[in-house]
Amino acid sequence: MASDSDQKDIVVVGGGIIGCTSAYFLTRHPAYDPSKHKITLLEASKIAGGASGKAGGLLALWAYPSNIVPLSYRLHAQLAKEHDGESKWGYRRIHCGQLAAKGRPNEKKEMLECKPSIGESVSLNKRDGKALGKVTAAALPKDLNWFAPESVRSYYEMGDPDTTAQVHPYQFTTAMAELAAQKGVNIILGSVTSIDTSNRSGVKSVTYKDKASQTSHTIAATDVVVSAGPWTQRVYPPAPISGMRAHSVTITPSKPISAHAIFTEISLPPDFGNKDTFLKSKRAHQKTVTPEIYARPNNEAYACGEGDHLVPLPKTTEDVETDLARCQDIIDYVSSVSDELRDGEVTVRQACYLPNVEAVSGGPLIGPTGVRGLLLAAGHTCWGIQNGPGTGKLISEFVFDGKAKSATIGSLDPRKVM
Ligand SMILES: Cc1cc2nc3c(=O)[nH]c(=O)nc-3n(C[C@H](O)[C@H](O)[C@H](O)COP(=O)(O)OP(=O)(O)OC[C@H]3O[C@@H](n4cnc5c(N)ncnc54)[C@H](O)[C@@H]3O)c2cc1C
Secondary structure (H helix, E strand, O other): OOOOOOOEEEEEEOOOHHHHHHHHHHHHOOOOOOOOEEEEEEEOOOOOOOHHHHOOOEEEOOOOOOOOHHHHHHHHHHHHHHHOHHHHHOOEEOEEEEEEEEOOOOOOOOOOOOOOOOOOOEOOOOOOHHHHHOOEEEOOOOOOOOOOOOOEEEEEEEEOOOOEEEOOHHHHHHHHHHHHHHOOOEEEEEEEEEEEOOOOOOOOEEEEEEOOOOOEEEEEOOEEEEOOHHHHHHHOOOOOEEEEEEEEEEEEOOOOOOOEEEEEEEEOOOOOOOOOOOOHHHHHOOOEEOOEEEEEOOOEEEEEEEEEOOOOOOOOHHHOOOOHHHHHHHHHHHHOOOHHHHOOEEEEEEEEEEEEEOOOOOOOEEEEOOOOOEEEEEOOHHHHHHHHHHHHHHHHHHHHHOOOOOOOOHHHOHHHOO
């Protein structure tokens, strides 16, 4: 229990990118003194076991919201420089564009036993009006040679290596956790069951169930950061955060592919798929699909599809249901426009939940909740990897300085929507 007024018992809830960057920047704040301040990070299942380990990893100065994007984009570059992010988490500057293409009938058959995918798909909305306004018609870059030439209809540049970069989200998030631990953060695998705010002067303690022993523990807290992604509302019910499932795959291409992130718009032929393919009937009425494809270092391609609301948010990241038919759709769509991806080896099929803010103001929500010592850092939608470091830095300022100093973020104040 805190005994003198300077001592802080800081508890970060959630080991996704937001919790891990918060823990990292708390240990880098000039006021942090490990002999006086205790920081505990509580993660229910596994560090980066949710969206933070399964996202694409695109970083962009043209992302949103504009009040934290430049700060976070800059911090990504600084972190990569300071900790050799290029080799540790695949940080690199890249080109980004939008490609319209005509899908070819699928020649390679996947021998997967899965049912046809069902239900409506929902866009992840990475590009807002401003980003779309930056799109300029251009010829296909010379090194973007991993799309079948007969498929390509048009290419528009969205970002270049001055404005666009990438990281491997799982490697980045786990590296942040490790760097925070090296400076004194105690990482515990345990699920937070309650936050005691009965102390009139603010938060008092946090109770969690230890993952290994399944026993309940209560630890003292002067400051609590709730950063449980789509699970935030289950930890702190007033937070208007929900989750949307999205699928993705990784592929080892048959030949190395150049460093581009591509937003596609693929028109599928009416007879897409083989006659005996069980998915044919579903596809026949879905003519245009929009998977995002990111080339990564070490000869890996990442591709994700649209989201869906078919399966409610499960209890933990470990209980997330992967619909193999949805993964197969993504594989077939990207195969229809690229030989390198069609003839490559699929290495991962996965799903995760995107944290959305159920409020007109959009997200994320970063800052005080109205309960003294209780901060929120959640609802980062489809730009949480880009905006993770900026959020972590701002949280460290709220905790040690009592206010945000590195950016003006009044519009992201959780008290406006709770
Ligand atoms: C398909 C897809 C592609 C994406 N691509 C990009 C991209 O290219 N660029 C980009 O910037 N963003 C991208 N995003 C968005 C990004 O992944 C998210 O915004 C970000 O990962 C959210 O991080 P988080 O830490 O808030 O949540 P999460 O990663 O979900 O982490 C929350 C953590 O809290 C833990 N938790 C939950 N309940 C408890 C509890 N009771 N006690 C303790 N711990 C708990 C969970 O186990 C989990 O580990 C993408 C998202 C998806 C779905």
